[in-house]
Amino acid sequence: MSINKVIQVEDLTKMFGDFTAVNSITFDVEKGEIFGFLGANGAGKTTAMKMLIGILSPTAGEATVAGFDVFTNAEDIKKNIGYMSQKFALYDDLTVKENITFFGGIYGLSKSKIKEKSNTLIEDLGLEKVANQLVGALPLGWKQKISFSVALLHDPKIVFLDEPTGGVDPITRRQFWEMIYKAANHGTTVFVTTHYMDEAEYCDRVSIMVNGKIEALDTPKKLKEQFNAATMNDVFLKLARG
C-alpha cells in the first residue's frame, strides 16, 4: 500500500443473488482527504460503505482500508476506523460521559486515556453543563457533534460518516463541517455521504454512484466543468437521473 493511500479499492463488487448492488467500483482515498461519497437512494452507497468498514464481505474485487484487507482483516479495519451515522450514533439512555467512557472502552483505550479524552472532548464542545445528562435529552445537532468526536476518540486514520448532518439545523450543520475540516487538517481521512449538495462542495473530491457504479469522480470544481453545471446539485441531477 502506498503510504498516502488510506483507502484503495479495485473492481470491488457485491452481489445479492442475481442483483449487483455494487458493480466493480475502483477508487483511492488519500491521507487527510475529505472524500464525498454521493449517490441516489438505492445506488449502492450503503452496501459499498459496509464493505469498506468490514461488516459485509465483498463478492469480488480488492480493497484495503487503513492498510488492512477487507477480505482477510475485517476485524483490524474495525479497530482502525471511526464510524458514525444518523441512525446509529450514541446510546440515548446513557449520559454524555457514559457514552464517551463506553466507546473509549470498546476501542480499548486505557482508563486514564479515556478520562483525558473525555475532558478534552467536553471542553472543546462546551458540554460542561450537560456532561451528566442523558444523551436522549439533547438536541440532534449536539448529539451529532458528540457522536463525531466519539468516533475520533481512538485517533483512527479514517472516519466514515454516513449522512451525519441529515435534519440538523443550518448553523450546527456548518459547525459540524468545521469539525470535519479540523480533523482532516490533522491528517484524519474523512469519508462522508450526504444529501446536502452544498456539502458536496466542501469535499476535496467527490464520487457519484449510479446503479452500483461510480459514474463520476473528481474535485467539485472539475465535476462542474465536466458536466457544464453551475453547482454540484446540477451535476447530481444530470448524472443521477440515470
Add this chain to the structure above:
Amino acid sequence: MSISIVNISKSYKNVKALQNISFDVKEGELFGLIGPDGAGKTTLFRILTTLLIANEGTATVAGYNVISDYKNIRNSVGYMPGRFSLYQDLTVEENLNFFATIFGTTIEENYDLIKDIYVQIEPFKNRRAGKLSGGMKQKLALSCALIHKPKVLFLDEPTTGVDPVSRKEFWEMLKRLQQKGITILVSTPYMDEAELCDRIALIQDGEILEIDTPKAIVKHYPKSIYNVRANNMYLLINSLNDYKHNHSVYPFGEFVHYTDNRTDFNPKELLVYLESKDLANIEIEETVATIEDTFMELAK
C-alpha cells in the same frame, strides 16, 4: 382559510415544544414549515391532525375545530407522518385498499388523484410494503394519504434522507396536487425546498421566526452579504472567524458567506487581511441572501 392556528402552545414536561404559534394557510396554498429537527414541526402536525391536544390556543382545519370537530377533520385530511406508518406486512395494493375502505371509498373512485404517483409503484403492487425501497415507500404513503381525496394534505418531512433527484420529483408531484385544489402543509429541514412553497414559516425551538413568501423573506435580510473564496477553505474559515469585524461567517458550498459588523465595510480591507493570513486566489464578491442565510440570521 383552510388552516387557522391561533396562539397554540404545547409543552412536554419541561420542554416547550410550541410557544404561542399563530398563522393561517389559505385554500389551495402550498405552505412550508421550515426548520430543523426538534423545532416543533411534528408537534404542530399532530395537533392539527387531532392526534394531540394543545395546552393553549385554538385551531381549525378545513373549517372544523381540532377539538370539537375532530372526527370531521379526520375525514377531510390526509396525513403522511415523518416515520413510515403503513402496514409493513400488507402488500402495496392491500395497504391502498385498506385505507380506501376505512374512509368508505374505493381505489377506483379517486384513482385519478393518485394515478401519477401510483403508476410508479404499480409494478410492485404485490410486494409487501416492508420490502419496498425508501422512494417507493414514500410514494405508497402519499397514495394512501390521498386515496379519500382530502381537502388538506399534511406532509411531515416527506423528503428527509431522500436524495436530490427524488426530492425534485417529489416536489413536482406536490405542485400537481396543488393544481387539483388540495391545500398542502409540508415541513422540511431542507432550506432549498422553501423556495418551492407559496409561503413559508421559519420555525426553531417552538417559535415562529418569520412568515412570508420566500421572496419577501430573503428581502428582509438586514445586511450586505459577500461570497468569499480562497485556495484553502479551512484556513479561510478560521481567518474569517478570527477577523474582529465579522458579523457572520458561514460556509456555503464553494464559498463562505461573510457579513461585516460595520456599516462602511470596504471589501479591500478584508482582502488585505486575508492576504496577511497567507491565503491566495482570494475572491470577494457581493451576493444575494438565501432562505438559509435568513434563517441563520434570525436563529442566531
